[in-house]
Amino acid sequence: MTTISKVRYSRRSILKTGGAAVAAAALPAPMVWGQETKNITLRQFGTGVSNLNDVAMKVKEDLGFTLEMTALDSDSVTQRAATQPDSFDIADIEYWICKKVWPTGNLQAMDTSKIANYDKIVGIFRNGKLTPESTIAQGTAPHTVGFVEGPGGRDFVDNESGWMTLIPTIYNADTLGIRPDLIGRPIKNWHELLNPEFKGKASILDISSIGIMDMAMVVESMGEYTYPDKGNMTREEIDLTIGIFTEAKKNGQFRAFWKSFDESVNLMASGEVVIQSMWSPAITAVKSQGIPCVYQPLEEGYRSWGGGIGLSSSLSGMELDAAYEYINWYLSGWVGGYLMRQGYYSAVPETSKNFMSENEWGYWFEGKEATDIITSPTGDTLAQAGEVRDGGSFEERMGAVACWNAVMDENQYMVRKWNEFIAA
Amino acid sequence: MKNNSVIGWLLAAPLTLVLSIFLVAPIIMIAVVSFWGATEWSIYPAFLFDNYEFLLTSDVTYRVFFNTFKYALITWGFTLLIGFTVAYYLAFHIRSLTWQIALFLLCTIPFLTSNIIRMISWIPCLGRNGIANSTLISMGVIDEPLEWLLFSDFSVILAFVHLYTLFMVVPIFNTMMRIDKSLIEAATDAGATGWQTLWHVIVPLTKPGIMIGTIFVVALVMGDFITVRFMSGSQSANMGRLIQNDIALLQYPSASATAVILLVTVLLLIGTLLRFVDIRKEL
Incomplete structure (x- = not known):
């Protein structure tokens, strides 16, 4: 029974596709x-x-x-x-x-x-x-x-x-997001993420390939170690990097880890966290709630x-x-x-450029002062006239990239160590 | 007689089939995969002890194991205490059946919303600037917000107790309703105090219900990962979190190995619990 209907179906479908092919050949495409x-x-x-x-x-x-x-x-x-x-x-x-x-x-x-x-x-x-x-x-x-x-x-x-x-x-180009109103002083380096001053108020993202690079930026900034290549660490380098962060975790440095974009927004907007790894639109989302939040450019450069x-x-x-x-x-x-x-x-x-106003292009791409209110595509106000984008122009920001998100040769080992870090 | 046994087999066959396809086969599959190897994007058949070796030689595993038991034990303690009290009140203090049923249904109302929502609603409540902290500060009880209210073991256990107490209430209430009231009268007539009646009459008779509730709560807490993840802000881990992390990172064999160990542990635990009580009598 099944076989018969199957055959019939496939014959029919052959006829159909055949017909379509003929039609396609004969008619203007x-x-x-x-x-x-x-x-x-x-x-x-x-x-x-x-x-x-x-x-x-x-x-x-x-x-x-x-x-x-x-x-x-x-x-x-x-x-x-x-x-x-x-x-x-x-x-x-x-x-x-x-x-x-x-x-x-x-x-x-x-x-x-x-x-x-x-x-x-x-x-x-x-x-x-x-x-x-x-x-x-x-x-x-x-x-x-x-x-x-x-x-x-x-x-x-x-x-x-x-x-x-x-x-x-x-x-x-990604960097750390901060709450300037709750920190109250300038932040200039990646190592501030592990500064005991922010004990219980810091966060890092729980996505290993991205998080390990943020960690590496912090470790280098602390002066603990300089990597020959952050994007391709050896096992010893992975142990060292994650070791430093595990210790910080045990000392209560972190309030929480986040995995999805909206978690990072909630952590920052509610004031649970004042300094953390963050993505650009998350900053935008916090700002659009009327809460001050800065995508802080840092001396060591960006993780892109x-x-x-x-x-x-x-x-x-x-x-x-x-x-x-x-x-x-x-x-x-x-x-x-x-x-x-x-x-x-x-x-x-x-x-x-053709789909942006001159003011928007100037603000977002060229790093110029906004001449008018800058709004997001959904209509929330993001910046007032006279404000400048954090980090400046496209060339300044993308020109200061220190590393890219990476998958290393020792990725499997890193992943296991990362799992231990999360569980520690 | 012979005919009967054939019918018996036939009647049992559909369930056996369903269980073997959807329960037994996947578990065997998990056990098999736990010996396989993995690359970053694929798994390949092999017979390796790597996964178990990595798991059993890492002290993180033992700490996580300890954490899993800690959550289970503390949650069990609280849910038992609350569950028993609620069930006792419903069964012995409410006289009319209508009210018993009405109040019992009231207990189940929170279950009309999803688990996740009930859990996440604690977060704004317990946060640094949350309702709990701001209330305590305005009452003058504390000067600084309490940090340990959220993203801590406290918040994890609070959420567990909140989520799972009903699983304790239902079986205990069910057993209590079957207790012959004349036994309690007899105890009173024999001169037992309220506490003595509770301890020597009601508790022993409620044991099967307590045991069923215990199995529910322990199995749920030990297998959970999402509550721990959200309520601890990923700061604490239990076995479920280890498995979840492995799966997210495509390390299926390693996840399977962890799952096998968790399964064996939970089975041992439940096996031990079942030795204390004849659960069939209850069902």
């Missing part, structure tokens, strides 16, 4: 395309930072197809990209996650010749250099995991091969991260074309403008 796109649904998942409903709505409006968004924390994103390849079409992930999941073969390389604005993508994602003179920071810099040899490539290559693993979309869009290896045909269309649309400016007005940077800043 755009017409078929135009009708079919409406039925296309692309499933995107990623961290909360760029999985925004406004983007999905705008995609429906501009491109006609449906984008389903799922927001998860970084670890869950990694887990899903590595273990459930059929559950998504588009992975919106960070470069260090890419380093972890690329070897699984769940993502496919993208042909840069199909990306209209490829030449305008900032240098960080292509040859690693912001300007020709800049030095490349330690850690998993995006360009080191950004390219593979060809469509089926498993190993990363160090040149612009024309096949990208992720199309960069969003990035920023970058995210991009990767395509599931099972994506093909019309869906794949739609995904490329989506990527081109992503880089064409609207999303970039939206993200930049939250304090992130767009991979193609010059296209985003």
Whole structure:
């Protein structure tokens, strides 16, 4: 019984696809395309930072197809990209996650010749250099995991091969967030995170690949140790770094650890924590509640991260074309403008400029004084006229990156030690 | 007779099937995977003792184990005390059945919202600038906000007691309702004081209920991870947290090994508890 119906079904579906192919060959392509796109649904998942409903709505409006968004924390994103390849079409992930999941073969390389604005993508994602003179920071810099040899490539290559693993979309320079009203003095260095003055009022994020880099910045700032390469520690260096923090934890330095963006906002807004690792939009969220919060630039520089869009290896045909269309649309400016007005940077800043007012561009990108009130995309006031962005212009901030979020050779060992740190 | 046994087997078959597919097989799978190896993004079949070795040679594991027992024991103590008192009041002090049922239902009302919400609502209450601290300060009891109210063992246990007391109330109340009231009259007639009746008559007769409640509470607390994570602000850990961290970091074999050890411990514990009381008599 089952066999019969199965056969019948497959015969019918062959007829159907055959018919569609004939139609596609005979009729002018755009017409078929135009009708079919409406039925296309692309499933995107990623961290909360760029999985925004406004983007999905705008995609429906501009491109006609449906984008389903799922927001998860970084670890869950990694887990899903590595273990459930059929559950998504588009992975919106960070470069260090890419380093972890690329070897699984769940993502496919993208042909840069199909990306209209490829030449305008900032240098960080292509040859690693912001300007020709800049030095490349330690850690998993995006360009080191950004390219593979060809469509089926498993190993990363160090040149612009024309096949990208992720199309960069969003990035920023992270630092510590502070409550200036509760601290009452200037903060200039990373080591303040472990200053006993803030005992029971500090926090660090519980995402190992990011947290270990924050730790390394603190350890170097304390003068305890200088790493040959923070982004690739030896076992001894991992023990040392986590040891210092375990001791601080036992002495009650930390109020809590956070894992998701909104937890960090609540900790800061409620005054439970006055200094912590933080992400830019979290600062924005605290500020929009009318609570003073500063994304404090520090002398040792920033810990930076970058995210991009990767395509599931099972994506093909019309869906794949739609995904490329989506990527081109992503880089064409609207999303970039939206993200930049939250304090992130767009991979193609010059296209985003068209979607921002002169005042906004000046404030967010050029580090100029705001000439008028600065509002977030959702309408909350973030800065008054005359205020300047913490850390200044794009070049000042991205030019002072000391390290990138990283996955190390000894990552498994680090992860186990991290687990012990959390449990200690 | 023979026919009967065939029917018996057939009747038992569906449940056996369901349990073996959805309970026994996954547990066997977990035990098998606990010997596998892992890379950063995948797991591969092997027969390694690495996971157990790492687990059993790290002093963090033992501290976490101790913590897990500590939470279970303290939570058990409080839930038993509160649960017994509530059940006793409902069973022996409320005379009308209607009121007993009404008050019992009242106890279950908090359970109409989700576990997580009941737990998280403690956070703004206990925070540094929360309701508890600001009330105490305005009453002049304390000058500085109490730091240990939130993100501490105190808040974890408070949440556990809040979440799980009902699991103690229900079985104890159920057993108490079955106690023949004439036994209590007999005790009084024989000259026993209230405390003597409680200790020598009611408590022994309530033992099965206490034991069932204990099993519920202990199993729930020992397997929990989310309460510990939120109420301690990730500052404390129990076995569940270790497993959760491992899973988040894609270390499934290591998570399985921890799960196996936790399972064995809980089974031993419940096995011991069951020796004290014949639970079948109760069911």
